[in-house]
Amino acid sequence: MALEKSLKTPLTAFTGFIRKEFLPVLTDLRLAIILLLAIALFSIAGTVIEQGQSIAFYQENYPESPALFGFLTWKVIIILGLDHVYRTWWFLALLIFFGTSLIACTFTRQLPALKAARRWKFYDKPQRFQKLALSAEFDVQADNLTSIENLTQILQQRRYKVFQEDTNKLYARKGIIGRIGPIIVHIGIVVILLGSILGAMTGFTAQEMVPSGETFQIKNIIDAGPWATPQVTKDWAVKVNRFWIDYTSSGDIDQFYSDMSVLDQEGKEIDKDTIYVNHPLRHKGVTLYQTDWGIAAVKVRVNKSPIFKLPMAQLDTKGKGRLWGTWIPTKPDLSEGVSLLAKDLQGTVIIYDAQGKLVNTVREGMSAEVNGVTLKILQVVGSTGLQIKADPGIPVVYTGFAILMIAVVMSYFSHSQVWVLQEEGNLYIGGKTNRAQVAFEGEMIEIFEQINSQSTGEATKSLVSSL
Secondary structure, three states: OHHHHHHHHHHHHHHHHHHHHHHHHHOOHHHHHHHHHHHHHHHHHHHHOOOOOOHHHHHHHOOOOOOEOOOEOHHHHHHHOHHHHHHOHHHHHHHHHHHHHHHHHHHHHHHHHHHHHHOOOOOOOHHHHHHOOEEEEEEOOOOOOOOHHHHHHHHHHOOOEEEEEOOOEEEEEEOOHHHHHHHHHHHHHHHHHHHHHHHHHHOEEEEEEEEOOOEEOOOOEEEEOOOOOHHHHOOEEEEEEEEEEEEOOOOOEEEEEEEEEEEEOOOOEEEEEEEEOOEOEEEOOEEEEEEEEEEEEEEEEEOOOOOEEEEOEEOOOOOOOOOEEEEEEOOOOOOOEEEEEEOOOOOEEEEEOOOOOEEEEEEOOOEEEEOOEEEEEEEEEEEEEEEEEEOOOHHHHHHHHHHHHHHHHHHOOOOEEEEEEEEOOEEEEEEEEOOOHHHHHHHHHHHHHHHHHHOOOOEOOOOEEOO
16 A cells, blocks of 8 residues: 555656646647747748758858858758758657647647536526626516517527526527637647648658650659658659640740650550649659759761760850750761750750851751761750659648638637526526627627517616627
8 A cells, every 4th residue: 555655646746747737838828829930930941941952052052151141051051950841850849749739728728618618507696697798687577478488489599509497597509619610720730730740751852854755763852751652653654755845936935844644564654644834743642743944965967877866964154044065076086076055945056166166056957067077956855854742741731721711610600698587577688609799789689679579577677788
């Protein structure tokens, strides 16, 4: 017994600490607001600061001198994890802490409030009606039937659920769904937080630059959660059937497209779509977005040679536009050659000799004489830039938002309560509501008028309104 008592004492003390000290802090509205603001602040940071880039990218765009805002440098970004905000331990800890606060508030405040709202409450003393927002007292004669029975019908016609005790006490309520709304709001937010955590832990992001006509599997993973499963893409591949760009009359890019097919392990097409900006391809929870473009290669023929497909590399133009180039030999010993440059996919290729002198400008299908040979440009091959994302938490987040929207609508229902007491020839009636006070006041006045119109007794006390 002594040992059992000694074991219970620390447990009782710990339980008391949790109940009396920790729970009040955890369920404090001010703490919830602080956590929500912190989550919003870091979410904004994760939106403004590019996520999942290389260290070289941050060194170039966030140098130490001058530091952005006087403190934001690439070192700060890397150390704090601002390059992958949504997967840092502290951001996930904020989500978990905020969710725990909501759950604790639900069980310690919202559910008890709902339970209390569902109880039948009868007033047995006239003095209690004086504390209500709206109340009135009527003188009811002994032979008058306008009393509890008639009030029951009046309230039921107004969609109140009526409870009666003995023959002189009545309690009615409606809009109990309004009390459930805040609980569902908490559930919706918790579901959204769970979806966010699930996405951060199991999602991944990849980038691919694929030439038109090529088939690829997702391999270039640039960011992934610790529980990510990119191997789900191993049993299928994607073929870029064709990539093209629509240009405006002024030569600017209007839109770029990728016609793509999803192939199984046997090379059979199982899905197909033409993607463009804001219209991705989705397959098995993986989404492929059109985000960039480039020039992958140029197909040429020298005299009557076979067709050569020469890769083109993007050149450094110091921020003065985009330009791709390659070099092609015009002699078998590679002693001479020309450079080919292209800036878009409209089919124009510029030819320069070894001294950097402009030789000719040709379009696809045209030929040019250079260094004693005939050089024919057959095709400028474009490449599509794809951003590939998998986020298993998205359906959970959408479900949470759906729950949240339903809960918000539910919260707009007013929880209205009416009490009636008949005692010593007097009829006392009063009520209160948690919102829409003006509408409830009008409803109560109409009820009082109905009582006056049906009763032969004369109201002896005026309506008391203290909204």
